[in-house]
Amino acid sequence: MTDAPDFRDTVFLPKTDFPMKAGLAQKEPAILAKWAAEDLYGKLRETRAGKTRFILHDGPPYANGDIHMGHAMNKVLKDIIVRSQSLLGKDAPYVPGWDCHGLPIEWKVEEAYRAKKLNKDEVDPVLFRAECRAYAEKWVGVQREQFKRLGVEGDWGDPYLTMNFAAEAAIVGELLKFAESGQLYRGAKPVMWSPVEKTALADAEVEYExxxxxxxxxxxxxxxxxxxxxxxxxxxxxxxxxxxxxxxxxxxxxxxxxxxxxxxxxxxxxxxxxxxxxxxxxxxxxxxxxxxxxxxxxxxxxxxxxxxxxxxxxxxxxxxxxxxxxxxxxxxxxxxxxxxxxxxxxxxxxxxxxxxxxxxxxxxxxxxxxxxxxxxxxxxxxxxxxxxxxxxxxxxxxxxxxxxxxxxxxxxxxxxxxxAKVIFRCTPQWFIPMDRSIDGDAATPIVDASDPVGHARGNGATLRETALDAIERTRWVPEKARNRIHAMVSGRPDWVISRQRAWGVPIALYVDRKTGDYLRDPAVNARIIAAFEAGGADAWFTADHQALLGPDYDAAHYEPINDILDVWFDSGCTHAFTVEARYGIGTRADLYLEGSDQHRGWFQSSLLESCGTRGRAPYDAVLTHGFALDGQGRKMSKSVGNVVDPLKIINESGADILRLWVASTDYFEDVRIGKEILAGTSDAYRKLRNTFRYLLGALDGFSDAEKIAPAAMPELERYVLHLLATLDAELKDATAAFEFNRYARALSDFANNDLSAFFFDIRKDSLYCDAPSDPKRRAYRTVLDTLFHALVRYAAPILCFTAEEVWGTRYPDGGSVHLLTWPEVDAGWKDDDLRMRWELLRRYRTKLTGEIEPLRRGKVIGSSLEVDVAAISYDPGEAALLRSVDLSEIGIVARVEVVDGDPAVASLAEGSDPIAFEVSKTEAEKCGRCWRHLPEVASDGALCDRCDTVVNG
Missing domain, CATH: 3.90.740.10 (Valyl/Leucyl/Isoleucyl-tRNA synthetase, editing domain)
Structure with a gap:
């Protein structure tokens, strides 16, 4: 007995080295090393030079420990937004920063002293500050590598640190602007005070238990x-x-x-x-x-x-x-x-x-x-x-x-x-008043009158009024955040800016010992700022105060203030020594993005600082995200044992899984993360990866010579181009709204439902079995190429490592995917008539699949290719639609006969489809190459006419 011919070598199966198994935890560090070696961030700045700029200003985390899930969620979301703006062709720099002053660091250094039974108050303040600086430097280095491992692209070689000399000089310079314009006073009123830490606390430093x-x-x-x-x-x-x-x-x-x-x-x-x-x-x-x-x-x-x-x-x-x-x-x-x-x-x-x-x-x-x-x-x-x-x-x-x-x-x-519990305690402190009008003759102009978004402070407006006006001029995402910060600013007391600590920027003022007034002399202030630029904030504690005061004042008559500035004032100044210092005086950030607690913290301190010195907000838009909770919706706590460690997830599953989870959440609210949730994310990732794997394999050997213009393509291909154009518009809209959960969902749905389960499924026969020169196969591969270039770009902001791997697999010498811009998708591909036709055909295809399933479950058939279908239409228009396409190809069956039903005897429920399907096992033989059951196949295993032509010419 002769064996049946084996036609496997004649089938054009997809070929790719892109593995199904991701192995992200192992691959991602190599991709990071490649980006660093090639200076991807520097190349991006060169490539986007002169383009419209988009500045997302980084809110500084404290440099005092390993990152947690809140850090990861925040930094990934920022990176997705920055990458998406870069993808749109904008110059989107990202300068990471750290808050290095204040109690979080000082407290840790004090803990080390207490462990050694030493008293911090007995140590030279400059030496103690040096230990705080070293502690902060250590954790900046640790956190920098952890943030980079998340795939966050930025100017890691030159981040901003509030403890840099230039930053400390800028902070004291901003303070002195308040002083020169009369916006400081020293008074005694009750403030939140920690008896354990021996200092005043800001509202944002207090929690309730x-x-x-x-x-x-x-x-x-x-x-x-x-x-x-x-x-x-x-x-x-x-x-x-x-x-x-x-x-x-x-x-x-x-x-x-x-x-x-x-x-x-x-x-x-x-x-x-x-x-x-x-x-x-x-x-x-x-x-x-x-x-x-x-x-x-x-x-x-x-x-x-x-x-x-x-x-x-x-x-x-x-x-x-x-x-x-x-x-x-x-x-x-x-x-x-x-x-x-x-x-x-x-x-x-x-x-x-x-x-x-x-x-x-x-x-x-x-x-x-x-x-x-x-x-x-x-x-x-x-x-x-x-x-x-x-x-x-x-x-x-x-x-x-x-x-x-x-x-x-x-x-x-x-x-x-x-x-520890805190108390209200009345102590002499320094305040910025919320309700004091600023004289129009203030020594320092508050705002350029030509600034369209500024609210002039010299017209009698108070800081509270100016800030509330700025809130109304700012875009808040989500919109409800506007009411939250408006209520906080409306009801907040004067800003307590002094702390009785050692580590931070001092309130570098001279107070007249007789009158109690602080000195408001621009020349003295300029010398103070210059000293800080040369030696940092330490310069105040080692200063020759007579030299700083100059010849016009006797140091014996003035008290130098040694209180430390509220750390929120420090971080509230970051727009001055980061955004304006790098991009020009008057430059505002396009976006601030932090957790909802920052309405009380950084969003507000930045707003008040900028309104007090510039008469307007330092940002055009503010995005607020929720907190990361465990899988049951509980706050993560080491004592409870429910902490989900982002570093562990990265080491086990890869950063792209964590990034996809962030993008997929409704991050405007609190979000959950746990094993089951991450398992779902991993499954969604696997499907997207398989889509890319299919595209890479199906495009093996593709060249521009094979392309066909859309006008010459079959309806199905033109319909998919319509879907792509629709997706493109949806993704652009989601990007503008910063709604990346919508973005990720639309991308996944398109890849899974429109492509894998529909387009790829129908056209795999053409891909595998049609001749390379066949116009239908060429049209299909042309669309696949278009899809590839679009999808790899769409995915890049979220799946930054995977997109790089995908792009590099097809174009090993093509540079980084992150240097590319938004895909060219022709809005003219949209065709509503085509959409309506194919939406109906897809509905009928789903209905037919449901009718076939009982035959499969009953093992009457092994594949839908073994099914003959009688499509009974009770509507002439529907019958015409079904006859206008190859329904056997769309339904992936052996044969479809469209039969006109009698409308008079049809029993149709209101709203039901005017189509019924009758299915049965076909009697036609199976082609030995394409496996379709066709009348022209002489015997089981022989070739159909198409396959015979492809194989034998």
Whole structure:
């Protein structure tokens, strides 16, 4: 018996060395090395020189540890946007940066001192600052390599660092602009203070955690009142911060609140009428009386401190003051006022001439000379504040403690670095006022009047007004972010810019020892800036201050300020020493991009700094992304053990998987990542990779001589070009909207649904079996070439490594894919008539596939090529459509006969297709080369007419 002929060598199967298995973890480092060796970033700058510039200004991470998932998500998203803008032909530089000053680094260096039982305060400040600088340099180096491993392309050889001498000089220069225009003042008001870190904190440095505190009810005896029966009664206050009682200076009442007297153990107690029940529950049953008062009746009432017997500060009268902030939501309806430790307290007391006393030191202890508990603390210690602690014990002995229990659960501010509780503490600090109008004759112009986006500050506008105006002029992505930052700026207090630390840029001002005014002399300021440029911020701590002041001033008459600038002021200045320094004065960033927490942090500090010195925002647009959570939607925590490490993902699966995950998420909200989610991402990647592998194989040997013009192509090819033109417009729109989840989804859907499952599936017969010169095969390969050049570019911003591998496989000497620009896709390829025809044909194809599936499951057939189809049409128009195409090719079946059904007997549900399919196994023999079952095949394994012509000529 003779074996059947083997025609495999005559079939034009795809050929490519591009592997199905990605091996990204192993390949990506080699691609990075190639980019570095070829100076890809430098070539991009040369290639795009003179083109429209797009500047995404990098928000600086702290240089103090390995990167986490939030870092990875942020940097990848930035890189996708920068690469996409470069793909559009723009000059899109990316200058990475780091925030190198402040507590995150100083705290780590202090930890090393504490481990050695050394006191940082005993070390020379310059030596300590050198250790901080070395620590920051170490982590800049570590993080730089980790960010590069993500595929982030940028000016890694020349990043910006807030600790560079030029940056420190620019920061102090920006501060001095505020000073010269009169936008600084030194004052004392309560600020968030960390007793552990011994410094003021910005709002962005504070996080809230649930704790259990001691709640106490304290009686203040009333000694004077316009209402005689109140004299001798006791005003009752409730607080969860017992440590503030030693600093009490007044009581507050609500002018419209109704108060009543109740009796307890022979004493008359004044409380809000609405709170009698809750007060009774805390201090024990009270007896109600019929005596009621409106808050304004309490005007002129005076009480005395429970510890008045100590004399001095404690013997002073404690006036009852009207406060609009007093409510009956909780407590007693009366609030004790400690102006050192609360904003409402501070402003109400100040309005009545009551000043802070600064009783609590920076470490949280009462100062040694304080009349009650002097030298004791720390005030954040639960035992110190507890029911058995010294405060409650002394109040109990004085007969003033009505109740005390350590069971009050509430949210309380903590330092996000030390995790210790913080307090409100009144200390002398430097502030930038939010509501002070700037005189039009200010020494430094605030904004160029010709600037169309600036809001002139010399016209009486305040910093708050200027910032709110700038918010309205800025594009916010998503739009709801506008309301968030608008609310924050509307309600924020004056900006506290001073910190009592060692590592950072000093507030380089000279204050007149007699008047308390700071020196506003441009010549002195110029010498200060020059000193910083030469020696960095250290120059201030080693300065010859007389030399800096010059001959016009006596250094003995001036106090040099050694407080450190708020680190948010540092990072708020990055636009000045990065964007403007590199691209020209007045240049604004096109985009700032960070997490949603930066509405309180960098977005806002940059806005205020720029509005205060330039009268406008430093950015044209701001994009906010959410946070990375674990697979169950929980915040990642080492203690919980649910941290997903980006470095581990890269080492195991490759950076492109992580990049595709970022692009695929709805990153405007919080996003999840875990094993199952990454498995889905890997599957999506595999499908895209297989699409590229198919294209590379199917285009083996393709040259321009094989191309066919679109007008000469079959309908199917022209329809796919229509789909490509539609995709092109969608991707451009998504790029403009920074919606790369839409971009990635559209790209994947096109590759999977329109190409792999449809176009490639139908045309594989033509590719494998038609003659190379056949116009249909040439048209198909022409479209494949067009698709290749488009898809590899579309994928490049997201799958930066894979796109490079794909491009290099086809064009080994073709340079980097990232030097290319957006593909040339003719919008004229769009054809709505063609689209409607093929959308209908695709729907019928899907319906036919569903009819065939039972035959496959029942093993009646092994392939759809064994099926004959009767397509019964109950609509003449539909019948004409089906007869106008080769439905057997589209459906990948043996034969299709279009049969006119009788509309009169058709039973069609409303909205159903006017087409029915009847399928059966064909009796035609199978071609031994193309495997199609055709009538002309003489016997199983013989050749059909087409294959015979291709093989035998």
């Amino acid at each position: 649930d704790i259990v505190s001691t709640q106490i009810d304290v009686a203040f005896e009333i000694v004077e009142s316009k209402v005689p029966e109140l004299v001798g009664a006791h005003a009752v206050i409730w607080t969860t911060t017992p440590w503030t009682i030693p600093v009490n200076q007044a009581l507050a009442y609500g002018p419209e609140v109704e108060y009543t007297l109740v009796e307890k153990d022979g004493r008359r107690l004044l409380v809000a009428a609405d709170l009698v029940g809750s007060v009774s529950a805390r201090i024990g049953n009270v007896t109600k009386t019929d005596r009621h008062f409106i808050g304004k009746d309490l005007a002129g009432t005076v009480a005395r401190h429970p510890m008045h017997r100590l004399g001095g500060f404690f013997a002073r009268p404690r006036p009852l003051l009207a406060g609009d902030f007093v409510t009956t939501d909780a407590g007693t309806g009366l609030v004790h006022m400690a102006p050192d430790h609360g904003e409402d307290d501070f402003f109400l007391c100040k309005a009545h001439g009551i000043e802070p006393v600064f009783a609590v030191e920076g470490d949280g202890k009462y100062r040694a000379d304080w009349g009650w508990l002097g030298g004791q603390g720390s005030v954040i210690n639960p035992k110190f504040n507890g029911p058995e602690g010294p405060i409650c014990a002394d109040l109990r002995e004085a007969g003033a403690l009505l109740a005390a229990s350590a069971d009050f659960q509430h949210s309380y501010p903590h330092s996000w670095r030390s995790k």
